[in-house]
Amino acid sequence: MAVMDIIKEILEKDEQNKNIAAESTSVSKLIPPECFPRDLMVFDTNELNIPKLRGPDKEKELLSLTRDCTQILINTILSFPKEIKDGKVFVQLSGPSYNLPREKPVPVPKPLTKWQKFAQDKGLRKKKKPKSTWDDVLQKWIPTYGYRKAAAEKEKNWVLEVPQNVHPNTDMFAEKTKTKKENIAKNEYQRLRNVAASRKIKVPKVGIPPMETNLHVSQLKDAANIARISTASIGKFQPKLPEEKHLKQRKPLNRQKKRPLLNTDEEKQFNMNIAEGIVKKKPKLNISKAVNKQIYEEQSQRNKEKQEKKGKKRKNFTNNKFHSKKKPKGQQGRVGKKKNTGRKRR
Amino acid sequence: MKNYVGVSGSFLKKPHCIILNKKHDILPFNDILPVEKLCQKYDTSLFVFTSHNKKRPNNVTIGRLFDGRLLDVFELGLESFESLSNIKNFTVSIGIKPVLVFLGDEFETVHTLKCLKNLFIDLFHQQETDVAHLSNIEYVITFACVDNKILLRTYRITMNKMGEKNFKVDLDSMGPFADLTLRRNIIASNDLFKKACVKPKIKTIDICYNFGKKIKNIKRDIFKSKLGRVHMTSQDVNKLQTRKMKGLKKARKTRNKN
Known part of the structure; x- marks a missing residue:
């Protein structure tokens, strides 16, 4: 019996302790404060006891209010699942997050270049070029770019053929460097055009x-x-x-943009349509134009005949200008300053 | 007083702030441009500016920028102040995240105070955390709104274990303490504020593939454990120190050469 009593006592004590703990840690508020455990924030919207906060007990009141709020926060934090790492207890937090303004605006994805857009529409994929390729002429591996590429090129193209349509004395090496430079310039121009398009500058x-x-x-x-x-x-x-x-x-004309052709069948059909259109083309008859043309021809014919008849009884041709009754007025044709005459004075 | 504000304020935000001690002829409410320039120079979005004159004694101006332009500014007058160093024996470890408590319903109902609350949170709050350790919760900053005054109090937290799971919180006053009065302010327009608060939608795929950026030398195996590759220069085997023996010693001539 004695043992049972002791056990009972211990149990009671434990329960009491638990109750005390629960009492000391629990906080009751009229409106439960809003908690943001991930930000460690508590917003207490209960009305404050303002006369008390004006009086001498201001600091005490503030401290007790703050304590209650922090207690609530700690309680909510402790209610989350725990994790043990390196012998320390960590709490896995969750819950809403407070929305704060950003420091910088949301980054916008880079606009595609003209080629990238085209490739995307057409569904082209980048193929990886091998780093070096076997050259049959030189009988060795040549890098596609970079170190030893230029030397290999020089070794390979030590002589260049002058094509028939070009003057036989042209320097083909100079021509080659010129075309290369032009290509580079063109590339640079296209790059700049892409930059301008991305920044919406009119070129x-x-x-x-x-x-x-x-x-x-x-x-x-x-x-x-x-x-x-x-x-x-x-x-x-x-x-x-x-x-x-x-x-x-x-x-600029409002042309309908054509959809890029996706497969070879479609492309073939498209080209066939064009060819058929050319073959089957009939000349269009513009009736009003044709009628006008006919009328004009008839009229001109008649005029010709009339003039031929008139030409036989032709009178003296008179010009009204010379026979007008009005006096000629001076200075009509010239506007502005009178032209200086005589020696140029300096 | 000005100095104390700077020192104690910066102490709470220590690794994340710069103090500019030079005297400036800057008036943020007349011309914000020099402040914006300084913020751009040091790449900061928040600024605290203190001034003192006859018309507005003990002035603290707190503001923030969005995209290098002013978002909102509040001018506060200090009425009573007690700094961190005045109340001794307490210090805060650097980089600790404070608990923020806002008391009073004015912080929700009055628009200017709501904006001010947002600014205070921006100023004192650090990154959001998903994992917390109780010993890392060290101090509380309280803001209470009484008679159009904002009472700022800072307390140190001590936690006592009660029972098996519960902790009882006790507070000791630590400082800085301040009573602030509201003076002039500029609040961001609703459109601008909304624009600043935009949260981009992030796809999970993007996170997995590091936003399209290639990660070099790091792989994950089937069990999702991280495997790194370290590149080293080739080892010179000739210089490797092996067991020293008399017989393996180099001749004097070769040694001198080397």
Whole structure:
């Protein structure tokens, strides 16, 4: 019996202790405070006891309020699952997170270049080039780029054939370097164009094409337009040319964009359609135009006949200008300053 | 007083702040540009600026930037202040995340105070954590709104174990203590604030593949354990120190040469 009593006592004590612990750690509030355990924050929206906070017990009141709030936070933190790492107890936190403004705006993905867009539409995939390839002429492995590539190229192309359509005395090596440089320049231009497109900067069209060939009207117009704008004031103070109207830039046509062809069958069908269209083409008959043409011809014929008849009874041709009754007025044709005559004074 | 604010404030934020002690002719409410320039220079988005003049004595200006431009600023007047160093025997270990407590419903109902709360959280809160260790919770900063004044109090936490699982929290006053009055402010427009609060949607695939960036020399095997590869220069076997024996000693001539 004595043992049982002792056990009972111990159990009671333990329960009491537990109760005390629960009492000391539990906090009751009218409105439960909002907890953000991941941010370690508590928002207590209960009304404050303002007269107490004005009086001398201000600090005590603040401390007790803060203690309650932190106690609630600690209690919620302890309710989360625990983890033991390196002999220390860690708590796995979860819950809502407080939304704070960012320091910098959300990064925007880089816009695709013209080629990347095309490749994506067409479904092209990048093929990995081998680092070096076997050359049958030199009988050795040659790197595709980089160290020893240029030397190998030099060794391989020590002589170059002059094609038939070129003057026999042209330096093909110089030609080769020239084309290479042009390629590099073109590449750079395309790169810059991509950069401009990504930053939404308007790039003027390449205005003046090579002058050796005969230019089309539209090309000439473009060139004139660009020349007009290419002043320091962007053409603001440029005087108008006599036929300025024609120089207005045309609006780009609203062409329907064609979908890139995906497979060979489709491409073949497309090309066949074009070919059939050409073969089966019939000349269109514009009736009003044809009728007008007919009328014009008839009229002109009649006029001719009339004139032939008139020519026989032709009278003296008189010019009204010389026989007008009015007196001639001076200074009508000339506008502006009177022209100085005589010696130039300096 | 100004100095104390700087020192104690910076102490709480120690690894994440820079103190600029030089005298400046800057008035953030008249011209924010020099502040923006300084923030750009040091790559910071938050700033605290202290000034003292007859019209506005003991002035503390707290503000933040978004994309290098001003988002919001609050000017607060210090009425009473007790710094961290005034109350002795307590220090905080560096880089510890404080518990933030906001008392009073004004922080939810009044718009300016709501914005100020957001700013205070931005200033004192550090990164969100998923894992916490109880010993890393060291101090509380309390903000209470009484009579249009903001009472800022800092307390040190001590936790006593009660029972098996529970901890009882006790607080000791630590400092800095401050009573702040609201003065001028500029609050961000709703559109700008919304724009600043945008959270990008992140795909799980992107996280797995490190946002398209190649990770070199790190692999994961079937059990998802990390395997790293370390590149080293080739070892010179000739210089390897083996067991020293008389017979293996080099001749004097060769030794001198080397």
